[in-house]
Amino acid sequence: MTFVSASITAFFSSKISDSPETTGSYGVGFTIDKGVRAEISEKEGVYLNGERVDFPTVSYVLEKLGGRGVELFSDVPISSGFGVSGASALATAIEVSMGKNLGHSFLELADLAHEAEVVNLTGLGDVVTQSHGGIVVRISPGCPSRAKVVRYLHRADVKFLVMGTLPTRDILSDEIKRKNINRLGKSLLKDFLKKPLMDCVFELSKKFAVESGLADEDVIDAIEAVESAGGKAGMVMLGKTVFAMDDSGVLEEFRGETFTARIASCGLSV
Numbered sequence: 001m002t003f004v005s006a007s008i009t010a011f012f013s014s015k016i017s018d019s020p021e022t023t024g025s026y027g028v029g030f031t032i033d034k035g036v037r038a039e040i041s042e043k044e045g046v047y048l049n050g051e052r053v054d055f056p057t058v059s060y061v062l063e064k065l066g067g068r069g070v071e072l073f074s075d076v077p078i079s080s081g082f083g084v085s086g087a088s089a090l091a092t093a094i095e096v097s098m099g100k101n102l103g104h105s106f107l108e109l110a111d112l113a114h115e116a117e118v119v120n121l122t123g124l125g126d127v128v129t130q131s132h133g134g135i136v137v138r139i140s141p142g143c144p145s146r147a148k149v150v151r152y153l154h155r156a157d158v159k160f161l162v163m164g165t166l167p168t169r170d171i172l173s174d175e176i177k178r179k180n181i182n183r184l185g186k187s188l189l190k191d192f193l194k195k196p197l198m199d200c201v202f203e204l205s206k207k208f209a210v211e212s213g214l215a216d217e218d219v220i221d222a223i224e225a226v227e228s229a230g231g232k233a234g235m236v237m238l239g240k241t242v243f244a245m246d247d248s249g250v251l252e253e254f255r256g257e258t259f260t261a262r263i264a265s266c267g268l269s270v
């Protein structure tokens with residue numbers, strides 16, 4: 001069984017080019033101790049938490065490696081900003097390659113999972129974050145073997161409030177939204193690199209969410225409630241999800257599912 005962490009993006013700027021190797025994102029994200037486990041299966045197709053699902057990003061990996069089927073178990077919700085598609089693609093690639101003794105290097109598999117994300121518009125930088133682990137600053141975009149990152153380690157529990165879904169494809173396929181996101185994401189990345197602290201991850205994420213228009217009233221209300229209680233909060237990209245530290249229990253007062261996870265210094269285990 002292979003485990004790959006969920007990846008939480010605080011803010012980003014997309015770079016879409018004509019090849020998956022040079023497509024990716026700038027931004028800041030982190031891995032947590034919750035994520036996706038994959039196991040190869042004799043049954044054909046993709047199963048997520050026991051149910052057969054249509055999951056083109058994972059099917060792409062299975063096809064490329066000649067795998068028949070995979071069972072995925074996720075302890076975080078899908079389409080809510082946790083990078084379940086990237087984690088599923090990467091865990092599947094590792095499981096199939098190891099199971100069939102195909103002899104791929106780790107970066108070959110990570111690049112394949114990234115390609116599956118880009119082709120299906122389900123993610124740009126999640127597999128890079130998951131390949132490294134910790135707080136991962138993507139300073140140059142691309143596939144895992146090309147992207148340049150700076151990693152920071154931090155010990156903390158983070159609370160999440162999942163208020164709904166926000167399919168990544170809906171945002172990434174909208175050019176006007178993307179232009180605004182890109183300008184903002186790049187300038188916030190410069191700010192973060194001047195002061196690369198966990199508090200700034202929250203502050204810059206909130207700024208990004210509000211100024212890009214990605215945060216709706218529900219998200220802004222929850223972030224402000226945490227701040228009024230003396231904590232820090234931001235919005236998970238791309239989901240209708242808030243992440244917070246020291247919320248004093250206020251997130252439980254909002255409609256949605258809450259859970260806590262620890263920042264993970266590694267992105268995967270086999």
Ligand SMILES: Nc1ncnc2c1ncn2[C@@H]1O[C@H](COP(=O)(O)OP(=O)(O)OP(=O)(O)O)[C@@H](O)[C@H]1O
Pocket residue numbers: 048053054055056057077078079080081082083084085086120121122123126166167168169237238239
């Ligand atoms: N039950 C399901 N609900 C939503 N999507 C599903 C489900 N099962 C499989 N999928 C597939 O999973 C993909 C979800 O991708 P998406 O990128 O939106 O989610 P994510 O990786 O969890 O979030 P994010 O990229 O924002 O961090 C979709 O392409 C969809 O085809």
Ligand SMILES: CC(C)(CO)[C@@H](O)C(=O)[O-]
Pocket residue numbers: 009011012024025027029081083122123124125126168237238
């Ligand atoms: C585009 C994105 C925010 C979707 O989760 C993520 O892949 C990222 O940080 O590039």
